[in-house]
């Protein structure tokens with residue numbers, strides 16, 4: 001019996017809508033998970049994040065093990081208490097962040113060793129240590145195996161090596177995790193853009209057995225089309241009765257096209273990162289609020305939204321805040337963008353439940369990409 005029941009309430013083609021039930025609360029899928037890298041969803045309070053409708057956020061092993069250290073978070077009561085977020089938290093295992101953030105790093109069968117981008121100190125991440133940090137010290141609800149995300153493009157032989165290492169680390173992660181009744185472990189499918197490797201990766205993960213399955217190794221530069229081509233088959237290799245989480249994705253159109261191919265969960269820094277730089281995501285596509293055309297535009301970003309940042313402030317005011325480099329601009333736009341991503345997933349859940357997802361998908365693309 002899975003530790004977290006996943007109830008699929010409706011399907012429409014390959015798209016699914018359901019609920020992943022956890023001791024800290026239900027996660028409605030399709031779900032967008034805001035990224036809370038250093039124990040904060042940047043520029044937002046946890047009450048604002050909750051206000052957007054987010055059911056779960058991400059925490060980050062890599063950042064928190066470097067600062068303030070996982071042991072200190074543990075001594076302070078764990079990540080939920082530390083940051084005052086009482087709903088579910090999913091933590092990534094840290095390997096991906098090492099490869100993309102830290103300077104010197106070495107990857108062997110045993111571990112990833114690296115020097116901190118904060119103070120240059122040396123650190124070691126093994127599958128076992130990552131599980132200890134996530135499950136025992138941070139106390140996250142959904143734990144990710146340590147994996148190797150192979151850079152794109154990759155030769156098949158290189159992609160196979162990374163997939164097989166990740167599969168061996170999946171086993172070590174599962175053994176270290178053991179059986180727990182209030183936390184779960186997700187495996188991560190690898191294999192770059194090779195269908196046979198993706199299938200093999202999935203078979204190895206299913207043999208080991210996980211409560212949920214992530215699709216890794218994508219959104220690494222391959223582009224929307226190539227990602228969709230992999231998603232035409234990769235989700236289907238994973239158990240259909242367990243959640244499928246596409247890591248690091250993505251733009252609104254990526255979410256819609258991935259849901260159409262059977263994906264349930266997403267995370268991306270895009271809404272918060274682009275918000276801090278003045279980019280607002282809307283049903284009519286992204287807009288850059290620093291653009292002079294908004295200088296006297298008194299309309300809000302979305303008058304129909306229940307998010308104050310989207311409904312109550314004029315584009316003229318938001319533009320002013322960015323031109324004046326006022327912190328409030330970053331706060332309001334992060335809030336708006338997260339609220340938009342939550343409104344998008346809520347609209348997809350409703351469309352699937354009502355059997356009209358294909359129409360939603362066509363209408364969304366026409367309006368959002370229409371220009």
Ligand SMILES: Nc1nc2c(CCNCC3CCCC3)c3[nH]c(NCCc4ccccc4)nc3cc2c(=O)[nH]1
Nearest residue numbers: 035037058059060092096149216217218219247248270
């Ligand atoms: N374990 C693991 N993590 C991956 C991640 C990190 C997901 N977010 C983690 C959060 C935890 C805290 C930080 C992030 C990925 N992120 C991306 N693309 C991001 C692309 C992107 C980059 C910048 C802006 C927008 C999109 N591909 C990913 C692949 C993997 C993977 O195979 N394995």
